[in-house]
Amino acid sequence: MHRAAGWVLRGVRNPPKTRSRSGTARSPPRGLVYGQHGEPSAVVQLKDLEEAKLGGSDVHVKMLAAPINPADINVIQGTWRTRGVFPEEMLLKVPRDIPVLCAATLSVNPCTAFRMLSDFESLAPGDSIIQNAANSGVGQAVIQIAKASGIKTINVVRDRPDLPKLVETLMALGADHVITEEMLRKPEMKDLFKSIPKPRLALNCVGGKSTTEMLRHLQPKGTMVTYGGMAKQPVMVPVSAFIFRDVRLRGFWMTQWRKDHAQDPAALTSMMDSLCQLIRRGQLTAPACTEVPLQDYQAALEAAMKPFISSKQILLL
Ligand SMILES: NC(=O)c1ccc[n+]([C@@H]2O[C@H](COP(=O)([O-])OP(=O)(O)OC[C@H]3O[C@@H](n4cnc5c(N)ncnc54)[C@H](OP(=O)(O)O)[C@@H]3O)[C@@H](O)[C@H]2O)c1
Structure with a gap:
């Protein structure tokens, strides 16, 4: 089985040259493929690929450029495995008393939530934050870490048939308010801010309308941190948000934080200690999950x- 940038290829052979519409001979497509996991530069090879047959509404696409993302590298290296050998300095000990599902999900989402709540605004108990995709792994960690620090959360989710069940689940985690993306545009939002201050921090993992609407509720001089783009749409910011409210737009990437702190292992250890303490006290649980x-x-x-x-x-x- 060969794999190539998200596509699983059933076989690789040298197909004969085919002809384009104009009748000129066309070289077979080529791709980077790998047949086993390992260091990408060692296991990835450039090969001729089988020419796919066109049928129905298929479109033949010529690729011009493609990025190599960190996630692509991880997949080629082999991330989901039962055993492996790693340099000791790459590893971090997880205390034995941390439940396995918490440990398995600790290093990315709770760390991202922890950093975004700590590094952009100095939040005090009673302050509020707003986030979209609040039911995501990161969102659930945000709710719990914020709750443990006395910070109120306004949690935006997409509408769905079983919304009351989702609201109940997030409230049980410690959410103060759970609202739908549509609700962000409604005048009733004014009522919500009678009992909770306007947020100083917005955490955006969606993009598009959800983000523009969420930004409307940010306090003047507040910060919106973008860490994901689930809707695959750009972030649109009304000019008025800059001129009249002087909002700050920032971004966060956990991988970059780790690189920036590679020479400061105490920063990572201290964050992990704080998260493990929350887990021990029952204030941070693994995200809702399905064990497979x-x-x-x-x-x-x-x-x-x-x-x-x-x-x-x-x-x-
Ligand atoms: N920058 C960083 O360092 C960093 C770190 C961790 C994660 N991330 C990013 O954060 C995001 C969430 O990661 P996760 O592991 O927490 O994900 P997850 O648990 O799989 O949750 C995905 C979330 O995205 C929502 N979603 C999916 N498509 C959407 C759309 N079109 N519009 C609005 N919401 C949509 C889902 O909501 P529904 O229930 O409505 O489908 C769900 O809340 C990903 O984009 C991930 O790459 C970034």
Whole structure:
């Protein structure tokens, strides 16, 4: 089985030269493929690929450029495995008393939530924050870490048939308010701000309308941190938000934070200690999840790509 940048290829051979519409000979498509996990520069090879047959509404696309993202590198290196050998300095000890699902999900989402709540605004108990995709893994960690610090959360989610159930789940985690994206535009938002101050911090993982509407509720001089783009739409900011409210737009990427703090291991240890303390005290739990035996990985991969799942797929290795 060969794999190439998100596509699984059933075989690689040298197909004969084909002809384009104009009748000129066309070289076979080429791609970077790998047949086993390992260091990308060692296992990835440039190969001729089978020419796909055109049918129905298929479109033949010529690719011009493609980025190599960190997530692509991780997939080629092999991330989901039962055992592996790593340099000691790459590893961080997780205390034995941390439940395995918390440990498995600790290093990305809770760390991202922790940093975004700490590094952009100095929030005091009673302050509020607003976030979209609040039912995501990061969002659930934000709710819990904020609650443990006395910070109020306004949590925006997409509408869905089982909304009351989702609201109940997020409230049980410690959410102060759970609203839909549509609600952000309604005058009733004024009522909400009678009992809670306007947020100083907005956490954006969506983009598009959801973000523009969320930004309207940010305090003057408040900060919006973008860390994801689930809607695959750009962030649109009304000019008035800059001129009359002087909002700050920032971004966050956990991988970059780790690189920036590579020479400061105490910063990572201190964050992990704080998160483990919250877990021990029952203030930070693993995200809502579905435990899947490794051999059922295909079902888990399919579920992980579906909308409105509200459950992190965890492979049991
Ligand atoms: N910058 C960083 O360092 C960093 C770190 C961790 C994660 N992230 C990013 O943060 C995002 C969330 O990660 P996660 O692991 O927490 O994800 P997750 O648990 O899988 O949750 C995905 C979330 O995205 C929402 N969503 C999906 N499509 C959407 C759309 N079109 N419009 C609005 N919401 C949509 C889902 O809501 P529904 O229930 O409505 O489908 C769900 O809340 C990802 O984009 C990830 O890459 C970034």
